[in-house]
Amino acid sequence: MSFHDKFDDLKLLKPVIFTGKEVLLLDQTKLPETEKYLKLKNCGEVAKAIKTMKVRGGGAIMLAAVYGLALSAINSKGNLKILKKDAEILKNTRPTAAALSQAIDFILRIAEKSSNVAEDVQQAANWLFKKTVEMEIKVGENGSKLFEGGDKVLTHCNAGALAAAGYGGVTLSVFRKCREKGKKIKVFVTETRPYLQGARLTLWELKKFGFDAVLITDNAVGYCMQKGMIDKVLVGADRIAANGDVANKVGTYLIALAAKKHKIPFYVSGTIDPKTKTGDEIKIEIRSPEEVLIFNGKRIAPKNIEVFYPAFDITPHEYVTAIITKDGVFKPPYNFGG
Numbered sequence: 001m002s003f004h005d006k007f008d009d010l011k012l013l014k015p016v017i018f019t020g021k022e023v024l025l026l027d028q029t030k031l032p033e034t035e036k037y038l039k040l041k042n043c044g045e046v047a048k049a050i051k052t053m054k055v056r057g058g059g060a061i062m063l064a065a066v067y068g069l070a071l072s073a074i075n076s077k078g079n080l081k082i083l084k085k086d087a088e089i090l091k092n093t094r095p096t097a098a099a100l101s102q103a104i105d106f107i108l109r110i111a112e113k114s115s116n117v118a119e120d121v122q123q124a125a126n127w128l129f130k131k132t133v134e135m136e137i138k139v140g141e142n143g144s145k146l147f148e149g150g151d152k153v154l155t156h157c158n159a160g161a162l163a164a165a166g167y168g169g170v171t172l173s174v175f176r177k178c179r180e181k182g183k184k185i186k187v188f189v190t191e192t193r194p195y196l197q198g199a200r201l202t203l204w205e206l207k208k209f210g211f212d213a214v215l216i217t218d219n220a221v222g223y224c225m226q227k228g229m230i231d232k233v234l235v236g237a238d239r240i241a242a243n244g245d246v247a248n249k250v251g252t253y254l255i256a257l258a259a260k261k262h263k264i265p266f267y268v269s270g271t272i273d274p275k276t277k278t279g280d281e282i283k284i285e286i287r288s289p290e291e292v293l294i295f296n297g298k299r300i301a302p303k304n305i306e307v308f309y310p311a312f313d314i315t316p317h318e319y320v321t322a323i324i325t326k327d328g329v330f331k332p333p334y335n336f337g338g
Helices: 004-010 043-051 058-075 080-091 098-113 117-146 172-180 197-208 218-226 252-261
Strands: 016-018 023-026 037-040 152-155 186-190 212-216 232-235 246-249 266-269 312-315 322-325 328-330
Touching: 004 117, 016 058, 016 117, 023 043, 023 058, 037 043, 043 058, 043 080, 058 080, 058 098, 058 117, 080 098, 080 117, 098 117, 117 172, 117 266, 117 322, 117 328, 152 218, 172 197, 186 197, 186 218, 197 212, 212 218, 218 252, 232 246, 232 252, 246 252, 252 266, 252 312
Parallel strands: 152 186, 152 232, 186 212, 232 266, 266 322
Antiparallel strands: 016 023, 023 037, 246 312, 322 328
16 A cells, blocks of 8 residues: 555545655646546656646645655756755746745755755655645534535636545635535636636636536626625635735735625635745746636637736735634634734
């Protein structure tokens, strides 16, 4: 039995698997049509997969990266210089994701004190996987207290099982726990352009677990709220600042504004980054124009035009009704700085 097989009773979707010789990544760019695992044999291949969105979501990116470092440690026979170089490459793949850099720094601290770097890095990566699963379950348990049977809940992008270790991330885990308690939840899912993470990934997950779900276009959010079709909003976060400001997939801020207008609770689930004081300190990743210009292999806009595509936006803390973490549910005023 492999390390990851120990979690089979939780019915994980397993976006990231480490075999000891390679990292297996469920290629999220192929979903929902094809369920295919990439077999990555070195850290460079893992970094490229993260950069090209083969794996995405803060938790899954983090796990892919630490297992990439495990490959680096194995292939280099524990060479710290190579490990640190690969660590910097991995950090730069998705700079907005706080969990990525934090986990890499954790792995490096262990490696620097180790007498058997390759073995200890693998053990540390497996420990992070286990802690991620535990976090998902705790977030789900805490978040489920905010929802009632019959709630119609809007979510944006994908912060579910595919974005973490596979139990449910920081959104689907809440829905799974609601169902365990007999609370029937209906989920409204935005397409989430331009990569359509909501349409392709969140709905794939929800159907895998048998949830009642509805797909809407990104620009239908206001209409649905205006017509009383949405009771609550639950989104994940790539980073939550100490003051409660939230970095999440671009479009989240607009949803928060609409929710405020219609007096709809706007909940955020994730992990706090106490070192980041406010959203102003969060680096927003500006991604390639090609991601906007090309859809399904075809260009959808004229040539020689300017494109601006920030992958994330910042939702100020005053629009956040509550923040759900593994340690509990927190309401304003937010002060996670210690």
